[in-house]
Amino acid sequence: MQRSTRLKESSVPVAKIEDAALKRTRWPLLLGVGGPVVLLAVLLSVPALNPEMPWHLFHVLLVLPAAAFTVAVTVWMGYVGLRQRNAEVLLLSLAFASLGLIYAVHGLGTPEVGVLGQRMEMVEMDADAGSKAYPSVLSAGAQAGAILTALWLLLSSFPSTNALVRALLALRGWLTLLWLAALLGIGALVFMPEVTELLAPSSLPGKALYVALTTLAAAWTGARYWASWRYARFPLQLAVVYACGWLTAAQVVIVLNYAWKLSWWVYHLLLVLITVSLLVGLIRQYREGSVPLGTALRGLWNNDPDALLAAGISRPVRALVAEVEAHDPYTAGHAHRVSVYALRLARALHCPPEALRAVTQGGILHDLGKLDIPAEVLNFAGKLSEDQWALVRQHPALGFERAKRLGMLPEELGIVRWHHERWDGAGYPDRLSGEGIPLLARILAIADVFDALTSERAYRQPWSVERANDFIASEAGKAFDPALVRVWLALHAPPSPAQPAGTRGGYSGVPAAAGD
Incomplete structure (x- = not known):
């Protein structure tokens, strides 16, 4: 109501x-x-x-x-x-x-x-x-x-x-x-x-x-x-x-x-x-329509969150992600990329397997609440009015209400609700601050902003990876957990001569982000 x-x-x-x-x-x-x-x-x-x-x-x-x-x-x-x-x-x-x-x-x-x-x-x-x-x-x-x-x-x-x-x-x-x-x-x-x-x-x-x-x-x-x-x-x-x-x-x-x-x-x-x-x-x-039943069922026991992201996410969840992306075309692929970035940061922090799985699933649905925000607001090419911004800021709480109906555990629900909270307490929807923000939500916040900056939007062209990481570094202690920012920047350090071209931070085979 x-x-x-x-x-x-x-x-x-x-x-x-x-x-x-x-x-x-x-x-x-x-x-x-x-x-x-x-x-x-x-x-x-x-x-x-x-x-x-x-x-x-x-x-x-x-x-x-x-x-x-x-x-x-x-x-x-x-x-x-x-x-x-x-x-x-x-x-x-x-x-x-x-x-x-x-x-x-x-x-x-x-x-x-x-x-x-x-x-x-x-x-x-x-x-x-x-x-x-x-x-x-x-x-x-x-x-x-x-x-x-x-x-x-x-x-x-x-x-x-x-x-x-x-x-x-x-x-x-x-x-x-x-x-x-x-x-x-x-x-x-x-x-x-x-x-x-x-x-x-x-x-x-x-x-x-x-x-x-x-x-x-x-x-x-x-x-x-x-x-x-x-x-x-x-x-x-x-x-x-x-x-x-x-x-x-x-x-x-x-x-x-x-x-x-x-x-x-x-x-x-x-x-x-x-x-x-x-x-x-x-x-x-949990069965993908294009995947044989035996393969789909084996995916349920897959311990690798990367593989889970590729094949273990259920068809209805994929459909929800597709629905969000159709509602906001400029975010096409955003949920998947954010989940991959957050997963890698979580691994670098030596998070246990359960946390890796949680950040994967919470990340893939973190923008679920955008389904309740009018498309003309999400895709508005100019500067948003105060009323429009107020609507956009509702999406974490609205997504939380939707995610609760999916049987998600508290860790995933925390990611959906609090991925726009800020370290300094100026975020939304609940103005949490510091370590009062769950760790997995703090991880996803960095991944979410990085992908948003390096992806095309209705109101700007994508930033380069270097420029986006400079921005993240400048927001350490303000928007982001400074300890997590240090780990993130270490992961995105310039590749050594021994690294294959087109990869970053030691993640072999992963292409550089858009706009690099």
């Missing part, structure tokens, strides 16, 4: 955009989520269409391999989240693990053929209780798994600046393994009669409570991810929206306790759809 007010006050017209992608997505989403819901409603309301299908052996052969598969994918997604420094993916891996709990309990508790199901059958035969407890055990495991899945999905929708998310990310190196261990304990508890009764209540209020909790969490999550998808168009975000709808429908079947009916098998289909949608969404998010 604040952004719209400021734009209006500046008297700059903002064109209304007709979103064709949004229109194309709505109907498939409604049909994809609404179709199974309608099918379940028909089956549950017409008993003749919902026959008994007690395929116990098939059930075990379906769900136990699915449980093993989800554990493997959980570990993979958790590792991807760590390597890509993406809190959203890391927390989604824990939702995936919770789905595995449903599969495991279903398999182990299957009557007659499940390992624990056989043991329970002997106990219940002595008690002359028949097999009525089987659906309860299966329902209890499904309830626990569904609620935990919904809660992790919800948590993954919050930015890394959220207090709870930040606390969890402090354990991010161990989080996936810790949660898998916790799920083993929860799975064992499900087979205890007291826990089974708690998780699979027979009363209508108890059933309604579980449906309400899961539906609320899933609806809230779906709404947040839908809003994020409208900003970023990431496939994984849309996959979570689908998963939330299917999870709610599946919960209804479990609460009604129609075990071994046709509707119960539709429930299993929904679980498979949830699993596949999250997995496919993740793969699509």
